[in-house]
Amino acid sequence: MEQILSFIGNNITYIYLIGLMIFVGIELISHVPSVLHTPLMSGANAIHGVVLIGAIIVLGKAEATDYFSIVVGFVGVFVGTLNVIGGFVVTDRMLEMFKKKPKGGNK
Amino acid sequence: MQHLLEICYLIGSFGFIIGLKLMGQPDSARKGNLIAAFGMAVAVFATLFLSKTGFQVIGNIGYILAAILLGTVVGTLMAKRVQMTAMPEMVSIFNGMGGLAAALISIIEWRNIEHEIIESNVAEMVANFGLPEGFTIVPMSHYLPIIAGLIIGTISFVGSIIAWGKLNGKIGDFRFAGQQFINAIVLIAIMAAAYMNYHHVNTLEAGTNVWFYVTMGLAIIYGLLFVFPIGGADMPVVISLLNSFTGVAAACGGFLYDNNVMLMGGVLVGSAGTILTVVMCKAMNRSLTNVLIGMAGSNSSSGGAAVSGNVREVQATDVAVMMKYASKVIIVPGYGLAVAQAQHVCHELENILTEEGVDVKYAIHPVAGRMPGHMNVLLAESNVEYDKLIEMEHINSEFPTTDVVLVVGANDVVNPAAKTDPTSPIYGMPILDVDQAKQIVVLKRSMKSGYAGIENALFFDPKCGMLFGDAKDSLQKLVNEVKAL
Structure with missing residues (x-):
């Protein structure tokens, strides 16, 4: 019990952050027309590519002789970039099609 | 600075x-x-x-x-x-890449921990002086994000690859009796292995610690078991769910590196993805729990009352006449339109009919195609006006006043069994009430059933005519016939 309480106490900012972000995420999606669900899923998909930053950090601190970390980290950065770039480009391609028809008043 | x-x-x-x-x-x-x-x-x-x-x-x-x-x-x-029709597969692949990145980060970080323990001679120190009170070698707050990132990232990666294979037809459904039970066991085994790993490293047990890799192996197995039994119809739900998994895996990285942008982005996608999954489940009338334990999908091809009767086959010429002299036509696009790449010729047909003074609209079921909104994207690609795409809630009241409904490669979303037959696997799913219209024409390649694997009573409706053939060819024929009239 003591441990749990101190864990919460030490990480209170994180807990606030996570709690608020969860609500933000729910709010953002709840009121979206189903038309946009696929692009939105794709957009969210691109955003979790932020894991790329973790891959950069881990590769960045690998020792020059630590070939395992360098190789695995390299693959990590590569696939992370795929996620980010591919995700945003695919989303843009989908949304490009919606933009052509600005006079669509019926949402 | x-x-x-x-x-x-x-x-x-x-x-x-x-x-x-x-x-x-x-x-x-x-x-x-x-x-x-x-x-x-x-x-x-x-x-x-x-x-x-x-x-x-x-x-x-x-x-x-x-x-x-x-x-x-x-x-x-x-x-x-990538072709617009293959978009869902692409999203799945990119999602898998994110999961893989998260898992790789965890692998390297874990290896770093093990190296540190060896290099700093912790074992020797503890053997000589004992472990200080309240001191853990690898604290839970450091261990948890690493192992969670590994587990979730791996499941997301493996699951996404399987989902990709299923969407493009490379991998079929695979299920066996007691699958849910096995899944639950594997999930518990993952937790247990993760704990054993924690225990092993903190008690400095002798011998090589294989538990980390056991955890990873089990996560791979779970990823396979998780997606394998789920039918193609539920794939969007699965991809959306795996999408939010990857978000959580990214958030774990945020914890590990005390990195706010990873944490925020990850949690945001985690929660947004979960809600999106729930919304999709609702549209398909499936409970998320069932999807989670791998129960969703076409598990009962035998379910539903048998439908029999005569199917009336019609010719393109007749359909062309019917549509040209109709005052209101509603087109119901489905996945068949997407695979046949028929969106452009569909738009052409719409244009010709509109010129003839026919009121043409599209009825979009929330889960038509392979993902919510997939149909809209496809039709938008071929320049269909945004306000001609009407969502289910708004169009259903219009069917009784519609002369001709043209169902292009859709099946389960227009199956009246969802309303009338409580034994049907799709019972309760909201559908487009096309059977209310005066005439129905279904463009279909064959009498094969849709994703849900059930017969469609609509096809046996006396008002319904079947125009067999590839959606694109059939639509092209209709365009030519209407022009020729």
């Missing part, structure tokens, strides 16, 4: 939130995507060139830039070349 890194991460996080917000409206969606991408770019560049103390280029910058460059080229090519 100390806080520049944090400020960049702040910009990145806000970019994600604002971007996702704008993506929720058709008019601003594209701008939203660009803003999110901008936020990502700021965060990535900050990571490369800033440290917590100021300007400092990160180590191994050569390798990192090379990997980013390679990823950018390959990612752009993949994303640009």
Whole structure:
């Protein structure tokens, strides 16, 4: 019990952050027309590519002789970039099609 | 310049939130995507060139830039070349890549921990002096994000690859009796292995510690078991769910590195993805729990009352006459339209009929195609007016006043069994009430059943005519016939 309480106490900012972000995420999606669900899923998909930053950090601190970390980290950065770039480009391609028809008043 | 890194991460996080917000409206969606991408770019560049103390280029910058460059080229090519119809597969692949990245980070970090323990001679020190009170070698707060990132990232990666294979038809359904039970066991085994690993490292047991890799192996197995039994119809739900998994895996990285932008982005996608999954489940009348334990999908091809009767086959000429002299036609596009790449010729037919003075609309079922909104994207690609695409709630009241409904490659979403037959696997799913219309024409390749694997009573309706053939060819014939009249 003591441990749990101190864990919460030490990480209170994180807990606030996570709690608020969860609500933000729910709010953002709840009121979206189903038309946009696929692009939105794709957009969210691109955003979790932020894991790329973790891959950069881990590769960045690998020792020059630590070939395992360098190789695995390299693959990590590569696939992370795929996620980010591919995700945003695919989303843009989908949304490009919606933009052509600005006079669509019926949402 | 100390806080520049944090400020960049702040910009990145806000970019994600604002971007996702704008993506929720058709008019601003594209701008939203660009803003999110901008936020990502700021965060990535900050990571490369800033440290917590100021300007400092990160180590191994050569390798990192090379990997980013390679990823950018390959990612752009993949994303640009993919057909609009194959979009869901593509999203699944990219999602898997994110999961893989998260898992790889955990693998390296775990190896670093093990090396540190060996190099710092902790074992020897503890053997001589004992473990100090309240001291753990690898604290839970450090261990948890690593192992959770590994487990969730691996499941997401393996699951996404299977989902990709299923969507493009390379992998079939595979299920066996007691699958849910096995899944639950594997899930518990993952937790147990993860704990054994924690225990092993903290008690400095002798011998090599294989538990980390056992955990990973079990996560791979779970990823396979998780997606294998689920039918194609539920794939969007699965991809959306795996999408939010990857978000959580990314958030674990945020914890590990005390990195706010990873944490914010990850949690945001985790929660947004979960809600999106729930919304999709609702539209398909499936409970998320059932999907989670691998029960969803076409598990009862025998379910539902048998339907019999005569199917009336019609010719393109007749259909053309019917439509030309109708005053109102509703087109119901389905997945068959997408696979046949018939969206352009469909739009052509719509144009010709409109010129003839026919009121043409599209009825879009929330889960038509392979993902919610997939149909809209396809039709928008062929320049169909946005306001001609009517969502289910709004169009259902219009069917009784409609002369001809043209069902193009859709099946389960127009099956009246969802309303009338409680034994049907799709019972309760909201459908388009096309059977209310005066005439129904179904364009279909064969009498084969849809994703749900059940017969469609609609096809035996006396008002319903079947026009067999590839959707694109059939539509082309209709276009020619209407022109010729």
